[in-house]
Amino acid sequence: MSQKPQAEKRQAAIQTRRSPLAALLVRDLRIGRRIGGAVSMGVVFFLCLVTVTPFAVGPDQALLARIGPAILWIAALLATLLGLDRLFQADAEDGSLDLFLMSETPLELIVVVKCLGHWLLTGLPLVAASPIFGLMLGLEPAALARVTASLLAGTPALTLLGAVGAALTVSLRRGGLLLAVLILPLSVPVLIFGVAAAGDPVVGFKTPFLILCGLTLAAVALTPFAAAAALRHAGD
Amino acid sequence: MQNYANPTHFLRLVRVLLPVTAGLTTGLLAVGLYLALFVAPADYQQGETVRIMYLHVPSAWMAMFVYLVMTSAAIGTLVFRHPLADVAQKAAAPLGAAFTFLCLTTGSLWGKPEWGTWWVWDARLTSVLVLFLIYLGIIALWQVIEDPGKAARLVAIFTLVGAVNVPIIKFSVDWWHTLHQPASVFRMGGPTIAASMLWPLLIMAVGFTTLFLTLHMLAMRNEILRRRLRRLSMLAADGAAPLGVVAEPAE
Numbered sequence: 001m002s003q004k005p006q007a008e009k010r011q012a013a014i015q016t017r018r019s020p021l022a023a024l025l026v027r028d029l030r031i032g033r034r035i036g037g038a039v040s041m042g043v044v045f046f047l048c049l050v051t052v053t054p055f056a057v058g059p060d061q062a063l064l065a066r067i068g069p070a071i072l073w074i075a076a077l078l079a080t081l082l083g084l085d086r087l088f089q090a091d092a093e094d095g096s097l098d099l100f101l102m103s104e105t106p107l108e109l110i111v112v113v114k115c116l117g118h119w120l121l122t123g124l125p126l127v128a129a130s131p132i133f134g135l136m137l138g139l140e141p142a143a144l145a146r147v148t149a150s151l152l153a154g155t156p157a158l159t160l161l162g163a164v165g166a167a168l169t170v171s172l173r174r175g176g177l178l179l180a181v182l183i184l185p186l187s188v189p190v191l192i193f194g195v196a197a198a199g200d201p202v203v204g205f206k207t208p209f210l211i212l213c214g215l216t217l218a219a220v221a222l223t224p225f226a227a228a229a230a231l232r233h234a235g236d
Numbered sequence: 237m238q239n240y241a242n243p244t245h246f247l248r249l250v251r252v253l254l255p256v257t258a259g260l261t262t263g264l265l266a267v268g269l270y271l272a273l274f275v276a277p278a279d280y281q282q283g284e285t286v287r288i289m290y291l292h293v294p295s296a297w298m299a300m301f302v303y304l305v306m307t308s309a310a311i312g313t314l315v316f317r318h319p320l321a322d323v324a325q326k327a328a329a330p331l332g333a334a335f336t337f338l339c340l341t342t343g344s345l346w347g348k349p350e351w352g353t354w355w356v357w358d359a360r361l362t363s364v365l366v367l368f369l370i371y372l373g374i375i376a377l378w379q380v381i382e383d384p385g386k387a388a389r390l391v392a393i394f395t396l397v398g399a400v401n402v403p404i405i406k407f408s409v410d411w412w413h414t415l416h417q418p419a420s421v422f423r424m425g426g427p428t429i430a431a432s433m434l435w436p437l438l439i440m441a442v443g444f445t446t447l448f449l450t451l452h453m454l455a456m457r458n459e460i461l462r463r464r465l466r467r468l469s470m471l472a473a474d475g476a477a478p479l480g481v482v483a484e485p486a487e
Contacts, residue, residue, distance in 0.1 A: 164397055168390050172380055181376055182394060185369040186401045189408035196412070215404075226397045229314075233389040 028117030049075035068137035069199030167230035264443030271436035295339035302332030310392035322388030327455035359413030
């Protein structure tokens with residue numbers, strides 16, 4: 001056996017190897033698809049919340065159509081936050097988190113990719129399901145489009161804010177409730193502009209929607225640093 | 237600042253300063269309350285209820301001031317690794333929550349005669365309520381993490397995240413409030429505030445600040461002693477040193 005083919009093979013292997021971030025995303029998506037039924041569970045929880053609300057406020061169609069966007073937003077907020085406590089915990093338990101901390105890839109980017117994976121598994125299905133649930137609440141077609149667009153623009157910000165909470169509570173056994181207590185007050189701006197873009201007839205769609213997009217972009221730019229810092233300090 | 241990284245030096249400083257601030261607080265609050273309750277005139281519209289202002293407004297100032305103190309302490313923890321910064325931060329959180337709660341409660345008591353309701357979803361009330369929730373979150377985070385050093389760093393990160401978020405929350409709540417066209421308009425005591433009302437208010441504000449300083453130093457001292465006790469009892473549990481033998485300067 002000569003040395004040359006082996007070296008070529010290794011070179012080829014390096015070239016076809018995925019970047020660490022892409023590999024992480026594929027891994028997260030694969031885990032999410034295979035175990036726990038994360039996708040369906042989130043949507044079912046969302047459906048549960050939408051189903052329960054009319055029992056609380058009464059079956060008046062006009063009222064439900066008026067507060068429908070708000071119901072969908074609160075359901076999305078809770079469905080996003082309640083699933084987030086496992087974002088880094090599973091990695092902390094099986095040791096992947098230590099590898100993230102030691103790897104050359106910046107932890108901030110790893111956090112962004114983890115959030116992207118989580119959003120694709122939980123946020124995006126919620127957005128996709130929201131028109132159907134909106135129909136159940138008697139929303140008009142225009143309102144359906146607005147709610148869906150605002151959820152599409154706003155849920156990434158919720159996931160990213162939640163990632164800070166998930167990183168802060170990563171070492172706690174039961175961090176779920178604390179995560180919600182920490183992050184719900186911080187998600188007030190997203191909720192305000194999300195609901196306004198979704199269904200307020202006074203201000204129209206554009207202004208709150210653009211501010212909502214701005215909030216999401218600011219969250220992309222800032223929260224990974226806070227979450228990564230928290231992960232670094234959670235270990236020692 | 238470096239000198240007081242040693243808790244013993246700090247405790248010595250506290251022993252000197254505490255009587256001064258405690259005396260100042262007593263004097264200022266006594267004078268301020270007397271002026272506020274007996275000397276200052278009643279408002280021509282609101283009558284005697286305007287006197288709630290002398291507790292309400294200083295509490296609101298302190299609610300924000302304490303968060304500022306906590307933010308500086310968080311930077312001290314994360315950037316300078318000052319050993320007393322996390323003690324300062326931990327001691328400040330319940331005080332900030334208490335001032336915020338005082339602000340909300342007095343506001344509510346003031347709101348009942350003036351607006352006819354205990355609570356209005358007014359922009360200012362709502363942002364203070366969110367600030368209160370952030371304080372409670374910080375206290376909860378302190379409580380659930382056992383190791384003080386680790387808790388300090390995590391709380392510091394969350395405090396800074398909150399510090400960035402509080403102006404955004406304030407802005408969005410204001411926007412939300414103007415959107416919903418309030419039923420009642422919140423104006424404080426007319427266009428300008430008369431000097432006879434301003435002086436008691438300022439004295440009360442300074443009094444509240446020295447009250448905070450006093451309580452903060454007391455709480456920091458307690459926290460330092462609590463940590464020493466924790467360390468000693470852990471050593472004693474290890475069997476390394478019996479509790480009575482270690483010569484730590486106590487109060």
